[in-house]
Amino acid sequence: MVDDRPAGGRDKWWVGIGRTADLIQIATFVVPVLGAAAAIAGVLLWGSAEKVAGMPSPASTGPTTGAISSMTTTTAEAAALSTTSSKPSSQYTLAVDRTLLTMASPNSTCQRTFADLDTQTVEVNAERLRPQHDLEYWHCSPVGLGKQKAKYFGRASPDAPPATPEECERLARSNAVAGSIELDALTVGDSFCLVTDAANVAFLKLRGKPGPEYPGPDLQFDLTLWTRS
Numbered sequence: 001m002v003d004d005r006p007a008g009g010r011d012k013w014w015v016g017i018g019r020t021a022d023l024i025q026i027a028t029f030v031v032p033v034l035g036a037a038a039a040i041a042g043v044l045l046w047g048s049a050e051k052v053a054g055m056p057s058p059a060s061t062g063p064t065t066g067a068i069s070s071m072t073t074t075t076a077e078a079a080a081l082s083t084t085s086s087k088p089s090s091q092y093t094l095a096v097d098r099t100l101l102t103m104a105s106p107n108s109t110c111q112r113t114f115a116d117l118d119t120q121t122v123e124v125n126a127e128r129l130r131p132q133h134d135l136e137y138w139h140c141s142p143v144g145l146g147k148q149k150a151k152y153f154g155r156a157s158p159d160a161p162p163a164t165p166e167e168c169e170r171l172a173r174s175n176a177v178a179g180s181i182e183l184d185a186l187t188v189g190d191s192f193c194l195v196t197d198a199a200n201v202a203f204l205k206l207r208g209k210p211g212p213e214y215p216g217p218d219l220q221f222d223l224t225l226w227t228r229s
Helices: 007-054 064-086 165-174
Strands: 092-103 112-116 121-123 135-139 143-147 152-156 180-182 191-195 201-208 219-228
Touching (some): 092 112, 092 121, 092 201, 152 165, 165 201
Antiparallel strands (some): 092 219, 112 121, 112 135, 135 143, 143 180, 152 191, 201 219
């Protein structure tokens, strides 16, 4: 094929081709270099971000994992304290849990019924008072419930029974019943704490007052007893 372009045109054409080849060679070299530089910059930036994320706060004295471990320990300690507070008392042992105790009505005037809470024993129309008799139900003046040989006898809240025997003992001492409680003043739900003659702790909740008005109804209690360890 004969190139019929003018000599000057041919020279410009070859020059253009040469420049294009040069540009291709330059691009072939520059593009990989720029890609490598971008990759290096990304690695450097990522490493800096990781270092920043791993740095402890000014208030921290150790790495982040140490702070989490410390927080976990604190939570575990709080749970242990909660568990300890809900454990049974070391001073007392639960011996009786809400057992029915009935103080039957004496069947004649000026007779008495005694209750020994330590053994859950009731004596109706008892002939004499014994050292172990904690409570009496008396049909004389006044007719009612009163303390005998129990060391302490006090009222407790009917809506919030004592959570521990120690609390019940405190109520028996600090909220003492003065004298006896007449029958008309006793209502179902009334609650009491006692320290027995044997230094055990009892919680009584009046369940019912079944029976005739005369000679008098029986007194039915739910009894919980803790014995001293």
